[in-house]
Amino acid sequence: MSARRAALLLMAAALLPGPAAARSLSSCVAGLKRQVVRAGVPAKLADQALTGVRFDEKVVRFSRTQPEYVTPIWDYMAFLVDPRRIADGKAMLRKYASTLAAVEHRYGVDRYIVAALWGIESDYGHVRGEFFLPHGLANIICAGKKPGFFTAELVSALKLVAAGDIRLADLRGSWAGAFGQTQFIPSTYRRLAVDFDRDGHRDLVHSVPDALASAANYLRRAGWRRGEGWGFEVVVPASWRGSTGRHSLASWARAGFRRADGRPLTGSATARLIRPAGRSGPAFLVYRNFDVIKSYNASEAYALAIGHLAERLRGAGPIRTPWPTSDPGLTRAQRLELQKRLIRAGYDIGEADGKVGPLTIAAIKKAEKKYGLPVTGRPGTRIFKALGGG
Numbered sequence: 001m002s003a004r005r006a007a008l009l010l011m012a013a014a015l016l017p018g019p020a021a022a023r024s025l026s027s028c029v030a031g032l033k034r035q036v037v038r039a040g041v042p043a044k045l046a047d048q049a050l051t052g053v054r055f056d057e058k059v060v061r062f063s064r065t066q067p068e069y070v071t072p073i074w075d076y077m078a079f080l081v082d083p084r085r086i087a088d089g090k091a092m093l094r095k096y097a098s099t100l101a102a103v104e105h106r107y108g109v110d111r112y113i114v115a116a117l118w119g120i121e122s123d124y125g126h127v128r129g130e131f132f133l134p135h136g137l138a139n140i141i142c143a144g145k146k147p148g149f150f151t152a153e154l155v156s157a158l159k160l161v162a163a164g165d166i167r168l169a170d171l172r173g174s175w176a177g178a179f180g181q182t183q184f185i186p187s188t189y190r191r192l193a194v195d196f197d198r199d200g201h202r203d204l205v206h207s208v209p210d211a212l213a214s215a216a217n218y219l220r221r222a223g224w225r226r227g228e229g230w231g232f233e234v235v236v237p238a239s240w241r242g243s244t245g246r247h248s249l250a251s252w253a254r255a256g257f258r259r260a261d262g263r264p265l266t267g268s269a270t271a272r273l274i275r276p277a278g279r280s281g282p283a284f285l286v287y288r289n290f291d292v293i294k295s296y297n298a299s300e301a302y303a304l305a306i307g308h309l310a311e312r313l314r315g316a317g318p319i320r321t322p323w324p325t326s327d328p329g330l331t332r333a334q335r336l337e338l339q340k341r342l343i344r345a346g347y348d349i350g351e352a353d354g355k356v357g358p359l360t361i362a363a364i365k366k367a368e369k370k371y372g373l374p375v376t377g378r379p380g381t382r383i384f385k386a387l388g389g390g
Contacts, residue, residue: 028142029053035151041158049134049158049168059131059139062175073276073301075378077319078329080120080305081312085332089119089313099209103196107216108226113289114216116309117296121183121215125208128180129173133157136175153177156186160202165193170205180204181211184218192218222295223288228269230293230307231286233260233319236273244273252285260320276300282321327380335379341387342367 033046093100093115100111122128137154141147157177161168173179177186181204184193193202196213204211237256252273253265260282271285284304293303308319330338332354339352339360347363361377368375371386 025053025055025139025142029138032138032141032151032154036155036158039155041155042162045158045162045168049161049171050138053135053138056131056136056139059136059175060143063140063143063145071301072325072329072378073281073304074323074325075329075380076301077305077308077323078331079335081309082331082333085119085123085309086312088124089115089309092118092124093313096208096212099196099212103209103213103216106213107220107224109216109219109224110229110310112310112314113219113230113293113306114212115313116306117215117219117293118182118212119309119313120302120305122181125181125211128183128205129175129178131173131175133171133173133177133179133186134168137177140175150177153186156190160186160189164200165202166205181208182215182218184214188218189214192221218296219292222292224292225287225289228287228289230289230303230310231271231284233321234258234265234273234283234285235260235321236275236283244275246270246272249285257285261316274300274304276304277324280324282319282323327378327382330379330381330384334384338364338379338384338387341384345387 029050033050036046036050037043093111100114103109103114104111118124134154134157137150137157141150141154154177157171157179160166161171171179174183178184179186180189184204189202189204193204193210193214194217195202195210197207197209199207201207202210202214204214234252234257240255240257242255248270249265249267252271257265259265269287271287273283274286274290275281275283286303286307290303290307293306294300296306297303312318335356336352336354339349339354342349342360342363343352345367347366349359349363356379360379364379364383365375365377367387368377368383371383373382373386
């Protein structure tokens with residue numbers, strides 16, 4: 001038996017072992033069927049969606065565990081805003097120019113922000129998640145993870161099918177229930193999705209116009225300010241020790257701040273200062289629209305990735321201030337190559353797919369120990385070079 005298969009079996013056994021657990025899952029799913037029917041889902045659809053649910057170790061593990069290392073901001077940005085995503089995004093901007101222009105006109109949200117969100121959420125519709133939502137959500141609910149919340153999401157997902165917006169087979173997405181090209185959770189889908197192509201269905205799985213317009217509608221409803229932007233990189237005066245809170249741009253200019261790209265710091269908006277890597281890394285003044293992006297995913301790093309990718313799609317260059325690390329992060333192509341190098345070096349990580357999961361992290365740690373590097377499990381430049389010499 002391979003090390004990979006043994007590790008997965010051990011994790012599965014630890015999470016939900018034995019025949020009694022299988023009976024418990026079956027009983028829970030039967031009760032869940034009755035519950036969603038009482039909530040207004042047609043009985044036939046509930047039966048179709050929830051028949052054949054089996055224990056899914058991966059879903060339960062994802063719902064219970066955190067990553068084995070905290071992702072540094074430079075890893076996060078290297079992975080999400082890489083050359084391929086920038087090039088693909090520019091191609092999509094050309095292909096869907098008229099749609100994006102119409103979406104921007106209708107909802108007032110910058111087309112580059114909409115395209116960047118699309119790119120980061122699903123790689124422009126190419127990556128939408130591997131889990132069949134009804135079965136994944138049933139596993140989470142029956143494992144006791146926020147059953148009220150996830151049951152409501154399951155009901156919302158099935159009501160989308162019952163309404164004719166999507167097919168049952170289209171309910172494939174993340175372990176937590178987000179799906180479609182812009183990764184809406186089902187309740188958000190029901191509340192904010194729009195039929196922008198006017199075909200009678202709000203289809204965020206197959207319709208690019210519906211997906212882009214729905215994302216813009218979400219941001220508008222969250223408070224997007226037309227024409228204000230999200231923010232920009234700045235150079236912080238070395239002696240500055242003031243408040244990072246919201247101040248006018250004129251106040252920041254008087255304090256000695258200047259834009260990293262050399263343009264004047266002017267305008268009537270207010271902005272606050274963020275330094276995602278601390279005092280020695282890049283700094284940004286961000287507007288209220290930055291917080292609107294954060295409402296999509298409550299992460300400063302996520303909002304920064306969306307904003308920066310939008311600027312790269314617009315034609316701007318990379319972030320000017322280096323990240324404070326001697327071990328920069330890897331692009332998606334480099335992560336895939338790192339896995340191939342690990343396999344060539346004899347480490348059992350399964351198939352090289354560019355996704356850094358527990359087996360890849362464990363292999364990186366072993367390789368780092370072998371080469372005398374700090375043992376972190378990170379897919380960084382040092383171990384990348386140690387394994388391949390370049």
